[in-house]
Amino acid sequence: MNFDYSGEQQMLLDSVLRYGLDNWSADKRLACLKDLPSNVTKSWAEMADLGWLMLSIPEEEGGLGGTPVDVMALMEGIGRHLIPVPYVTSCVLVPALLSGTGETATEILEGIGLGNIRAAAGFLESEGGFDLNYVGLSAELSDNRWLLSGEKVHVEDGGDADWYVVSARTAGSIMDSDGISLFLISANSPGLKVENFRAVDGHTHSRLRLDNVNATLVGEKDQALMRIESAVDRAITAHVAEAVASMEMANAVTLDYLGTRRQFGVSIGSFQVLQHRAVDMAIAAEEARSMMLHATLNLNADPVTRKRAVSAAKTRVGQTGLYVAKQAVQLHGGVGTCDELIISHHLKRQMMLDTAYGQADYHRTRFANVS
Amino acid sequence: MNLEFTNEELAFQEEVRSFFAEVVPKEWLTRVRAGLRLEPKELIAYQKALAERGWGAPNWPKEFGGTGWGPTQIYIFESEATRAGAPIQFHQGLELIGPIIFTYGSDEQKKRFLPGIINADDWWCQGYSEPGAGSDLASLKTTAAKDGDEYVLNGQKMWTSYAHVASHMFVLARTSNEEKRQQGISLLLVDMKTPGIQVKPIDTMDEKHHTNEVFLDDVRVPVNNLVGEEGRGWGYGKVLLDRERMVSAANAIHIQQVIDGARAAAERLIAGVPLYKTPTFSSKFAQLEIEATALKTMVLRLMADAAAGVDSGPRGSMVKLRWSELYQSAMGLWLEALGPEAAHFRGLENTQAPSDMPYAMQGALYSRVTSIYGGSSEIQRNIIARRALGL
Ligand SMILES: Cc1cc2nc3c(=O)[nH]c(=O)nc-3n(C[C@H](O)[C@H](O)[C@H](O)COP(=O)(O)OP(=O)(O)OC[C@H]3O[C@@H](n4cnc5c(N)ncnc54)[C@H](O)[C@@H]3O)c2cc1C
Numbered sequence: 001m002n003f004d005y006s007g008e009q010q011m012l013l014d015s016v017l018r019y020g021l022d023n024w025s026a027d028k029r030l031a032c033l034k035d036l037p038s039n040v041t042k043s044w045a046e047m048a049d050l051g052w053l054m055l056s057i058p059e060e061e062g063g064l065g066g067t068p069v070d071v072m073a074l075m076e077g078i079g080r081h082l083i084p085v086p087y088v089t090s091c092v093l094v095p096a097l098l099s100g101t102g103e104t105a106t107e108i109l110e111g112i113g114l115g116n117i118r119a120a121a122g123f124l125e126s127e128g129g130f131d132l133n134y135v136g137l138s139a140e141l142s143d144n145r146w147l148l149s150g151e152k153v154h155v156e157d158g159g160d161a162d163w164y165v166v167s168a169r170t171a172g173s174i175m176d177s178d179g180i181s182l183f184l185i186s187a188n189s190p191g192l193k194v195e196n197f198r199a200v201d202g203h204t205h206s207r208l209r210l211d212n213v214n215a216t217l218v219g220e221k222d223q224a225l226m227r228i229e230s231a232v233d234r235a236i237t238a239h240v241a242e243a244v245a246s247m248e249m250a251n252a253v254t255l256d257y258l259g260t261r262r263q264f265g266v267s268i269g270s271f272q273v274l275q276h277r278a279v280d281m282a283i284a285a286e287e288a289r290s291m292m293l294h295a296t297l298n299l300n301a302d303p304v305t306r307k308r309a310v311s312a313a314k315t316r317v318g319q320t321g322l323y324v325a326k327q328a329v330q331l332h333g334g335v336g337t338c339d340e341l342i343i344s345h346h347l348k349r350q351m352m353l354d355t356a357y358g359q360a361d362y363h364r365t366r367f368a369n370v371s
Numbered sequence: 372m373n374l375e376f377t378n379e380e381l382a383f384q385e386e387v388r389s390f391f392a393e394v395v396p397k398e399w400l401t402r403v404r405a406g407l408r409l410e411p412k413e414l415i416a417y418q419k420a421l422a423e424r425g426w427g428a429p430n431w432p433k434e435f436g437g438t439g440w441g442p443t444q445i446y447i448f449e450s451e452a453t454r455a456g457a458p459i460q461f462h463q464g465l466e467l468i469g470p471i472i473f474t475y476g477s478d479e480q481k482k483r484f485l486p487g488i489i490n491a492d493d494w495w496c497q498g499y500s501e502p503g504a505g506s507d508l509a510s511l512k513t514t515a516a517k518d519g520d521e522y523v524l525n526g527q528k529m530w531t532s533y534a535h536v537a538s539h540m541f542v543l544a545r546t547s548n549e550e551k552r553q554q555g556i557s558l559l560l561v562d563m564k565t566p567g568i569q570v571k572p573i574d575t576m577d578e579k580h581h582t583n584e585v586f587l588d589d590v591r592v593p594v595n596n597l598v599g600e601e602g603r604g605w606g607y608g609k610v611l612l613d614r615e616r617m618v619s620a621a622n623a624i625h626i627q628q629v630i631d632g633a634r635a636a637a638e639r640l641i642a643g644v645p646l647y648k649t650p651t652f653s654s655k656f657a658q659l660e661i662e663a664t665a666l667k668t669m670v671l672r673l674m675a676d677a678a679a680g681v682d683s684g685p686r687g688s689m690v691k692l693r694w695s696e697l698y699q700s701a702m703g704l705w706l707e708a709l710g711p712e713a714a715h716f717r718g719l720e721n722t723q724a725p726s727d728m729p730y731a732m733q734g735a736l737y738s739r740v741t742s743i744y745g746g747s748s749e750i751q752r753n754i755i756a757r758r759a760l761g762l
Contacts, residue, residue, distance in 0.1 A: 124711050127640045134642065154711035159719075175642065195722040197715035200576075200732055205714050207722075263507035273749055326699075329739050333505050333747065334530050337575050337740050344576035348736070351706070355713045361651045 003293060009073045015050070016077025024081045026253075026342035036084065036202055037160070043085050048115025053087075056234075057095045062110035068234070068299040072241040072292065079245030082342070082349055084202035086118060086157035088238045093156075094119040096231035097165050097182060101218040104184060108163055120161035122152035122208055123228060130358035132167070132228050135180050137210065139168035139217075146215045148183060152208040156235075156356055159196045159204025162187050166208065168215075171222050182224040183215035190214070200348040226303070233310040236357050237295045240313050243321045243353045244292045247285045250328040250346040254278065257332055274331060281327050284320035291316045307370045311363040318354040318363075325350040374671075376443070384447050391455030394420040400456045401727050404632030405705070405734025406625075406698055406741075408581065411494070411536045414461050418491035421460070427489035428465055430617050435473045435481065436489045442674035445617075449624040456628065459621055463533070464488040464495035466618045468541045471558070471607050475599035484539075484560065496537035498528040498561070498585055505529075506750050508543070509552040509605065513587060515544035515559060522546070522559060522597070524567075524590040530744070534570045534583040537563050542587075546601050558604035560596040567591070577736040578729070615745065616673055616687030623670045623694045626663055629701040629734070633659070636708035636727055646708055659701055666693050685759035688751040695741035695748065702735035 005013060023043060024032060032039040047053055056071050057063020064070075071092055078087060090112055098105035098119075111117030128134030137150030148168050155164065164185050172179030185192060193209040219227055255278060258269030268274055295313035298306050325347035329336035336343050358366075376384065394417065399409055408414065421427045429448050431437020440448065452459075469488045472480050487493030504511040513526025524544055534540060540561045547555035561568070567590040570583050599607055637647035637656065646652050669690055676683040706713045709731060716732050718724040725731075742748040756762040 127642055129641045129710055131642075154714065156714075196719040197722065197724055198717045198719055199714040200578075200716050200736070203714070204719070207715075262503075263505060263510070265507075265510075271749070273752070326739065330742060330748070333743055334500070334740075337577075337736075337743065339574040339576060344736075347739070348576060351735070352714055355706070355711065359707055361655075361707070365651070 005069070005073055009070060012052075012070065013073040013076055016052070016074050017080060019046070019050070020077050020081025020083050024083045029082070029342065029345065030339060033202060040085055040160075040202075043083060044118070045115055047085065047087075048113075053091050053115050054113030056092055057109050057113045058099050061095075061099055061106045062113050063095070068237065068296045071234075071238050072296045075238045075241035076245040079242035080249045082201075082246060082249075082345055086120065086160065086203065088235050088242070089120050089157035090118045090161070092238045093121055093231055093235040094165060096234045097121055097227060098184075098218060101182075104216050105218050108184070117162050118160055119163040119165065120155050120158040120206070121165040121231075122155035122158065122206075123167045123232070124154045125151060126153040128153075130362045131175070132232060133177050133180065133225055134175055135167045135169045136174045137166065137168045139170050139181060139183060139215065146183060146217055147212045148185065148210045148215045149212055150210055152210075155206040155208060157203055158194065158206030158208070159198075161206070164208065165218065166210075166215075167224060167228060177225050179222050180224045180228070181221045182218045182227065184218050185210075185213050185215045199352055201345070201352045203352065229307070230303070232357055233306055234299060236310050236314050237292075237299055239353050239356055240288075240292050240295055240317045243317050243350060244285065244288045246346050246349055246353075247281075247288055247321050247324040250324055250343060251278075251281050251285055253341075253343060254281065254328045254331050261333075268331075277327055277331060281324045284324050288317045288320045288324075304370055308367055311367040311370070314357070314363040315360045315367065318360050321350040322354055376447070380443055380447060383444060384451060387448055387451040388455070390424060390426075391451055391457055395455045395457045397456075399458065401632065401730045403456050403458050404628045404635075405702070405727075405730040405737075406629055407579065407730055407734055407737060408461070409458050411533070414458065415491045415494070417458060418460060418489075422490040427491075428469070429460075430466065430614070431469065431473070431489075435469075435485050442678040445620075446624070446671065446674055449621050453625050453627050459625055461494070461533075462618050462621075463497050464493065466614055467497055468495050468560075470610055470614050471541075471598060472560075474610050475607050477595070479595065480560065480598065487538075493539055494533065494537045496531050496534045496540045496563075498531050498534070498540045498542040500530045501527060502529045506747060509556070511543055511545065511556065513542065513544040515542075515546050515557055515592070517546070517594070517601075518591075520594050521591045522557075522594060524559070524561070524587045524592060526587050528585040528587065530573070530582050531570075531585045532582045534563070534585050535572060535580065539563060540568075540585070541598075543604050549602070553605040555602050556604045557601050558598040558607055559592050560598060561590065561592050565590050565592065575737075576739075577733040579733055579737065616677070616683055616690070618745075619687055619691040619694060620670045620673055622698075623666050623690050626666060626694060626697055626701070629698055629705070630659060630663055632727070632731070632734075633701050633705035633708060636705050636731065639708060639710070652704075652708070655704060659697070659704060662693075662697055662700075666690065666697060669693070685755040688746070688754050691745065692742075692748055692751050695738070698741055699735075699738045702731070702738045705731050706735050 054063040055066040059065040123132050140147050167180050170181040191211040191213040195207045197205050261268045291313040295309045298309035328343050332343050335341050428437040429445050433439035501511050515522040515524050542559045542561050546557040549555040567588040569586040573582050638645050673686045712725045715724045716729050
């Protein structure tokens with residue numbers, strides 16, 4: 001048993017931390033947020049130069065073939081400094097969906113790794129909640145071409161994507177596990193309407209409306225669900241690492257504040273009730289870190305083990321993450337709610353990480369029902 | 372002991388109900404349900420409509436222009452307001468400074484300021500907190516130095532909500548340095564147009580402008596605007612503490628609006644079934660309603676105390692605490708009901724976000740403030756421990 005990063009992994013983490021501190025630290029963040037799209041673009045290009053975007057892409061497809069632990073190390077840096085780049089979507093989720101599915105996919109993966117292409121993936125449909133098998137978007141074969149019609153209600157980080165990977169129904173009916181296939185569509189395809197939304201954490205998401213959009217089938221027809229679930233579990237686990245690092249940062253900042261803020265002639269950290277709160281926050285972070293390791297180290301296990309591990313981590317890290325962030329705001333008092341301090345940004349990100357791919361209720365149910 | 376209304380009270384209920392049916396526009400509903408304040412001009416219009424009907428100050432005695440209502444009528448009034456989707460009246464004039472003025476103010480002050488509060492010609496903001504004086508308000512540093520028939524104010528106020536809208540501000544400032552920090556603090560009424568006042572917005576996480584920093588630089592206030600006696604301002608806050616139970620009570624009654632908001636959001640279908648009918652959601656929702664029932668009954672007991680003119684002990688603090696917790700969890704449930712679309716805060720390039728956005732998210736974020744302001748939850752617990760439990 002060993003929970004240490006290798007020398008290389010530690011170096012990766014250190015360099016992401018340094019990058020975050022230099023570019024997205026609390027004192028620079030507000031200015032960055034004023035022109036978010038161009039600052040994200042700038043960071044994206046710099047991350048490409050550093051080789052980070054190709055981390056989890058297989059070597060055969062132009063990447064570094066990084067492991068889940070490598071990704072975890074990188075995500076810790078992103079979470080600690082709340083770097084609002086679409087990394088998990090474009091560089092973890094999409095590679096897991098596309099790798100090994102053929103030439104078109106390889107080209108896109110190479111582009112992602114070099115920072116020339118951004119891609120996102122759409123699974124969720126209205127009325128489907130977070131169910132990945134709830135797929136009604138239709139795919140019809142006509143003249144040897146796949147034409148897609150329907151709607152994806154939420155595409156995580158879809159805002160600036162050049163390509164979308166979407167699930168579509170090629171057989172069976174709306175909630176069947178079989179009969180789901182994956183397709184690639186270009187963002188500027190005729191018949192595709194992309195509606196963008198800004199989230200409170202600076203990420204940009206989309207809703208897609210498709211009307212006979214030309215698409216390329218990727219992977220095996222009708223049997224994509226397993227691949228989708230596995231890829232989403234990787235995305236969730238990367239998010240979990242981001243959440244844990246954000247919790248730890250929020251705790252560190254709060255602890256510092258407890259020592260410096262004075263009321264009633266003493267530092268507020270001398271109030272026992274706040275000490276106990278800080279202890280509970282530290283326990284929450286410790287629990288979350290353990291869950292992060294549990295999920296990450298089971299990511300390549302058999303599907304049942306993996307799903308239970310990931311859903312367990314998603315549930316518990318969602319809960320503890322929200323707890324920590326809310327208490328961090330609370331212990332800061334009024335300033336905790338203002339933009340100027342980093343604390344409120346951690347809360348907003350935790351709320352969004354908790355939402356992405358389903359909250360505790362959803363994952364508790366999945367945990368209980370996996371077989 | 373009973374929970375029934377008399378025939379007279381029932382008739383009053385009808386009267387209030389039909390009034391609200393007329394004055395509350397539908398566009399307010401989602402914001403009101405999310406616990407967000409309406410725009411100042413909307414709140415002013417609402418207050419003016421109430422004032423016209425003679426109901427501008429439900430909690431004030433008749434002699435000062437109030438309704439003189441007893442607790443049952445106030446309860447009916449707030450419950451009907453809640454039902455109709457009406458907002459809570461802006462409280463800083465009505466519940467905070469108004470009662471202090473009619474209790475401790477000069478006749479001249481009563482004549483000048485009370486009508487403006489009721490008919491919304493004036494808007495009051497509260498200049499108490501400072502960067503270094505939050506929970507520990509008595510450590511405030513703003514000074515008011517007497518110079519002839521004026522006080523000269525210097526210092527910085529923080530978190531002054533709606534200072535950007537206000538015509539007036541009531542300020543706590545130090546007029547002398549005494550051994551006991553609570554002494555030597557005076558309460559002054561300041562016209563916001565006075566030279567030397569600078570208001571700077573504070574950007575908050577909910578992306579809604581409600582609060583400000585206020586810089587006071589040689590601001591000259593006529594001595595006539597001192598409330599009560601010099602150096603006794605701290606004690607006047609005690610009225611507030613007592614009045615604040617009414618603010619808490621009104622908030623707590625309005626909690627049903629937040630619950631209704633979450634319920635409406637949960638009408639979204641999941642595989643053809645409304646979300647609120649799914650087992651996990653309905654059970655969480657029931658929990659919320661159960662807690663809201665307890666809160667509502669706590670409020671009734673609080674109001675009965677007020678009717679009997681007895682001290683509520685810690686009940687006001689308890690209601691405030693539980694109200695803020697319930698508001699926060701109800702907003703959490705509302706966001707959960709939005710599912711993945713909770714991430715669609717604002718539509719870009721003319722895209723339409725879900726109909727309850729951005730308000731649901733703003734409400735969820737804003738709700739965090741309610742366990743911080745007006746005496747944080749930690750401070751409320753300290754008060755209960757000390758005053759009620761004798762610890
Ligand atoms: C949106 C908003 C609007 C506001 N509007 C107004 C307004 O209009 N006018 C106005 O005057 N003020 C206003 N306030 C100020 C508000 O009343 C203060 O924020 C509040 O009193 C807390 O003070 P603080 O923010 O300085 O926090 P602090 O007092 O610094 O508290 C920080 C943390 O320490 C805890 N703490 C402090 N003392 C103790 C103790 N003895 N024991 C245990 N824990 C303790 C607190 O609970 C909190 O968790 C507003 C605040 C906000 C956020």
